[in-house]
Amino acid sequence: MILTQSFFRSNSPPPLRNLSRATASPDPRLADSLQSEALKILEWPSLCNQLSAFTSTSMGLAAAQSARIPLGRTPTETRRLLDQTSAALTMPRPLDFSGIQDVSQIVDASVAGTMLMIGELCSVRRTLRSARSLIQQLEEIASHSSSYHRCWPLLEILRDCDFLVELERRIEFCVDCNFSLVLGQASEELEMIRSERKLNMENLEAMLKKISSQVFQAGGIDRPLVTKRRSRMCVAIRTTHRYLLRDGVVLDTSSSGATYFIEPREAVELNNLEVSLSNSEKMEEQAILSYLSSEISEASVQIKYLLDKVLEVDLAFARAAHAQWMNGVCPNFSAVGCQNSEHNSLLVNVSSIRHPLLLESSLRNISTHSTSRSSSSNQETGVRKSGMLPGDLDFPVPIDIKIGSGVRVIVISGPNTGGKTASMKTLGLVSIMLKAGMYLPAQNHPQLPWFDLVLADIGDHQSLEQSLSTFSGHISRICNILKVATERSLVLLDELGSGTDPSEGVALSASIMHYLKERVNLAVVTTHYADLTRLKEKDAKFENAAMEFSLESLQPTYRILWGSMGESNALSIAKTIGFDGRIIERAQSWVKKLTPEKMQKLNTLLYQSLLEERNKLEIQEKKTASLHSDVLRLYHEIHDEAVDLDVREAALKANETKMIQKELKVVKAEVDTVVQEFEKQLKITEPKDFNILLKESESAIASIVQAHQPSGDDFVDRNATSSFYVPQIGEQIVIKDLGDKVATVIEAPSADNTVLVQYGKIRVRVNLSSINAVAANGALASAPQPRRKGRQTKRLENLKNISDSMKDEKVSYSPVVQTLKNTVDLRGMRFEEATFNIEMAINSRGPNSVLFIIHGMGTGVLKERVYEVLKKHPCIEKFEQESPMNYGCTVAFIK
Numbered sequence: 001m002i003l004t005q006s007f008f009r010s011n012s013p014p015p016l017r018n019l020s021r022a023t024a025s026p027d028p029r030l031a032d033s034l035q036s037e038a039l040k041i042l043e044w045p046s047l048c049n050q051l052s053a054f055t056s057t058s059m060g061l062a063a064a065q066s067a068r069i070p071l072g073r074t075p076t077e078t079r080r081l082l083d084q085t086s087a088a089l090t091m092p093r094p095l096d097f098s099g100i101q102d103v104s105q106i107v108d109a110s111v112a113g114t115m116l117m118i119g120e121l122c123s124v125r126r127t128l129r130s131a132r133s134l135i136q137q138l139e140e141i142a143s144h145s146s147s148y149h150r151c152w153p154l155l156e157i158l159r160d161c162d163f164l165v166e167l168e169r170r171i172e173f174c175v176d177c178n179f180s181l182v183l184g185q186a187s188e189e190l191e192m193i194r195s196e197r198k199l200n201m202e203n204l205e206a207m208l209k210k211i212s213s214q215v216f217q218a219g220g221i222d223r224p225l226v227t228k229r230r231s232r233m234c235v236a237i238r239t240t241h242r243y244l245l246r247d248g249v250v251l252d253t254s255s256s257g258a259t260y261f262i263e264p265r266e267a268v269e270l271n272n273l274e275v276s277l278s279n280s281e282k283m284e285e286q287a288i289l290s291y292l293s294s295e296i297s298e299a300s301v302q303i304k305y306l307l308d309k310v311l312e313v314d315l316a317f318a319r320a321a322h323a324q325w326m327n328g329v330c331p332n333f334s335a336v337g338c339q340n341s342e343h344n345s346l347l348v349n350v351s352s353i354r355h356p357l358l359l360e361s362s363l364r365n366i367s368t369h370s371t372s373r374s375s376s377s378n379q380e381t382g383v384r385k386s387g388m389l390p391g392d393l394d395f396p397v398p399i400d401i402k403i404g405s406g407v408r409v410i411v412i413s414g415p416n417t418g419g420k421t422a423s424m425k426t427l428g429l430v431s432i433m434l435k436a437g438m439y440l441p442a443q444n445h446p447q448l449p450w451f452d453l454v455l456a457d458i459g460d461h462q463s464l465e466q467s468l469s470t471f472s473g474h475i476s477r478i479c480n481i482l483k484v485a486t487e488r489s490l491v492l493l494d495e496l497g498s499g500t501d502p503s504e505g506v507a508l509s510a511s512i513m514h515y516l517k518e519r520v521n522l523a524v525v526t527t528h529y530a531d532l533t534r535l536k537e538k539d540a541k542f543e544n545a546a547m548e549f550s551l552e553s554l555q556p557t558y559r560i561l562w563g564s565m566g567e568s569n570a571l572s573i574a575k576t577i578g579f580d581g582r583i584i585e586r587a588q589s590w591v592k593k594l595t596p597e598k599m600q601k602l603n604t605l606l607y608q609s610l611l612e613e614r615n616k617l618e619i620q621e622k623k624t625a626s627l628h629s630d631v632l633r634l635y636h637e638i639h640d641e642a643v644d645l646d647v648r649e650a651a652l653k654a655n656e657t658k659m660i661q662k663e664l665k666v667v668k669a670e671v672d673t674v675v676q677e678f679e680k681q682l683k684i685t686e687p688k689d690f691n692i693l694l695k696e697s698e699s700a701i702a703s704i705v706q707a708h709q710p711s712g713d714d715f716v717d718r719n720a721t722s723s724f725y726v727p728q729i730g731e732q733i734v735i736k737d738l739g740d741k742v743a744t745v746i747e748a749p750s751a752d753n754t755v756l757v758q759y760g761k762i763r764v765r766v767n768l769s770s771i772n773a774v775a776a777n778g779a780l781a782s783a784p785q786p787r788r789k790g791r792q793t794k795r796l797e798n799l800k801n802i803s804d805s806m807k808d809e810k811v812s813y814s815p816v817v818q819t820l821k822n823t824v825d826l827r828g829m830r831f832e833e834a835t836f837n838i839e840m841a842i843n844s845r846g847p848n849s850v851l852f853i854i855h856g857m858g859t860g861v862l863k864e865r866v867y868e869v870l871k872k873h874p875c876i877e878k879f880e881q882e883s884p885m886n887y888g889c890t891v892a893f894i895k
Contacts, residue, residue, distance in 0.1 A: 167295055
């Protein structure tokens with residue numbers, strides 16, 4: 001099965017070309033040939049082999065290892081591939097591809113008229129069933145997902161497939177794959193033959209067993225033996241007792257010659273019938289297998305189409321796994337040249353891109369190091385599935401590729417071994433990865449144009465067989481590249497104009513570059529000719545880039561300096577390699593003669609100034625990024641606090657509503673009881689006592705209303721005390737602007753009549769005119785709440801009496817602000833454990849301090865135990881029960 005011939009059958013229109021800018025339409029065969037050579041130059045087969053490790057089917061493995069990974073022929077196809085990769089990344093679990101086989105050769109054999117064997121039919125059935133299972137798995141995941149559209153790119157692949165359910169059932173009905181035999185139910189004729197054969201065999205075996213027993217009883221054999229020889233049933237008998245079966249036919253003799261295998265005369269007819277039925281059965285089975293083979297032949301187109309779609313799903317998940325492995329990011333691309341709404345100023349905008357093939361060795365080293373480190377550690381460490389994190393890798397060096405939207409030709413200069421060719425190959429390879437729908441090992445959101453062709457002339461094309469020199473080989477390939485390049489193509493030319501006279505090489509290179517700027521989307525050229533870097537001064541469609549070289553270490557840094565002209569630094573590199581010092585000195589003297597001293601000094605100063613400016617910009621960028629991170633962190637903290645306040649306010653309102661509703665039910669029940677009692681007494685009471693009965697009922701209802709009347713002494717009217725009221729540190733107040741929320745004063749009032757208070761986790765400064773004081777005789781620092789008679793009312797009255805008995809004592813306590821040190825959590829504890837923890841917490845606190853005891857809001861049993869301990873403890877001055885600010889918490893004041 002050839003994937004490239006069957007992939008993308010949608011007949012998408014070919015990319016448009018501006019024919020007015022080309023002298024003739026390119027030769028498709030020449031374009032395909034140059035594209036294939038460029039893929040090999042850019043090591044695309046090696047990347048496909050890297051991808052093969054993540055495939056799940058034999059078809060995907062073969063396609064990846066043979067570099068038959070499909071490339072989008074249009075921007076629409078590329079976008080569909082990227083969407084498939086993104087969808088596969090969002091899957092909560094991988095799909096199960098087990099059972100899927102490459103049955104294309106089996107299908108081709110059936111088309112050629114070959115009868116398929118049972119094993120081959122079973123392979124087709126398993127593949128059809130497993131392919132149908134794929135879409136079922138996707139639909140199940142999509143049904144449980146909140147975003148159905150995320151799975152749609154993968155569902156769309158298999159949506160129009162014919163899973164040939166009838167063919168699968170027909171094979172399953174006719175063939176038993178576990179025992180590799182044709183089932184009798186496959187046809188009536190086969191079922192009749194097997195039934196007749198079974199009956200005949202039973203009769204034959206019964207007859208032979210009887211004859212063998214007679215031979216045994218006559219001493220003709222040690223034990224009765226019925227066997228088959230030459231496809232006929234027979235019995236064993238010693239040669240000395242041949243006379244016992246005189247009319248029988250000898251079919252075979254044992255190896256020792258002491259035993260004959262004889263077919264008795266009585267069994268000849270039954271054996272003949274067995275042979276006949278056996279041949280008929282084989283013919284009927286072959287007829288059934290031929291029929292199933294013809295069915296597969298008729299469905300060959302649908303089966304191959306289904307295999308292609310299954311392969312497409314497999315490759316989508318392989319690309320997703322590959323993206324996770326190298327921590328890749330999804331690239332963006334412009335469908336038409338440089339027109340892009342997101343990054344209109346840049347044609348190419350790629351940050352910190354690493355070459356995928358160089359990245360593989362680094363990731364493998366990290367994986368090995370992590371494995372060895374985890375094996376020697378006592379603590380269990382997780383394996384990172386996302387590849388690497390920033391700072392994990394020093395090699396390969398990430399590079400930034402920033403090309404303006406109006407630029408058509410990039411001239412890269414710099415030292416040998418500085419990374420010019422590697423950088424150019426990286427750009428070419430990631431452009432092909434984008435067309436294949438793969439993520440890129442970069443940061444942020446890489447921006448690349450969509451190229452219809454990626455053409456490259458890199459390396460030595462010398463050929464003795466074709467009588468081509470190095471220069472002739474380069475020029476021949478460049479000539480062909482210029483013939484097929486279009487306004488959407490990417491052209492990569494390494495060492496343009498080298499291998500000939502420098503003056504003629506510069507002239508020819510400049511002419512080729514001027515030709516390319518009008519006919520391609522982007523061309524990247526590496527050179528050592530300084531004259532080519534001056535083209536930028538006269539035409540904005542040219543841009544320079546230099547490979548950075550450290551003057552301190554005399555080593556290349558493999559980083560690109562955009563807009564700069566690089567020096568070859570040949571003498572520095574030769575010196576580091578180990579050339580004789582006298583040779584280097586003589587060469588330097590020649591350079592001084594050929595290059596004016598002022599120009600050399602100027603180039604050095606300019607280069608150093610550029611490096612200093614770049615370092616300053618990098619520092620500013622880091623500071624800006626840090627400031628941006630701090631602002632975002634602060635924003636999220638404030639946002640989380642606001643959300644928390646809203647949630648707590650909603651919870652308080654819901655709790656208050658629930659309590660009021662419960663209170664209303666109680667009041668209604670009590671009033672109904674009074675009314676029922678009144679009606680009952682009314683029937684048996686004398687008319688003269690009606691007024692007395694009515695007054696008693698009214699009095700009972702009034703007492704119920706009075707018992708459930710909200711207390712009016714919870715808050716103090718600030719209008720009466722506004723002239724002299726000044727809140728103290730640790731005092732609880734009510735903030736009117738926050739809906740009468742209770743907060744705690746944590747700082748003395750300032751001169752501008754404001755005070756700093758704390759509400760939950762929020763600290764805010766409010767005006768004194770917007771606060772009210774909480775009543776001193778109220779144990780609850782909250783809004784008024786309905787009160788009931790009974791057990792709860794008695795507890796409140798007891799606490800009120802305790803508070804009143806101590807209200808004359810003036811004791812200065814620490815601020816009533818809850819912290820980890822002054823809090824003890826008793827939730828989930830038993831009586832004894834809770835009592836012990838309360839004693840320990842009280843003894844650990846100093847005098848005139850507060851203790852927050854969290855007992856929760858369950859049945860109230862633990863809270864009652866806390867109150868009993870606090871009442872009896874000699875060190876407790878007073879205590880306040882839970883408030884709206886701290887539900888389930890009691891505050892104890894220590895003497």
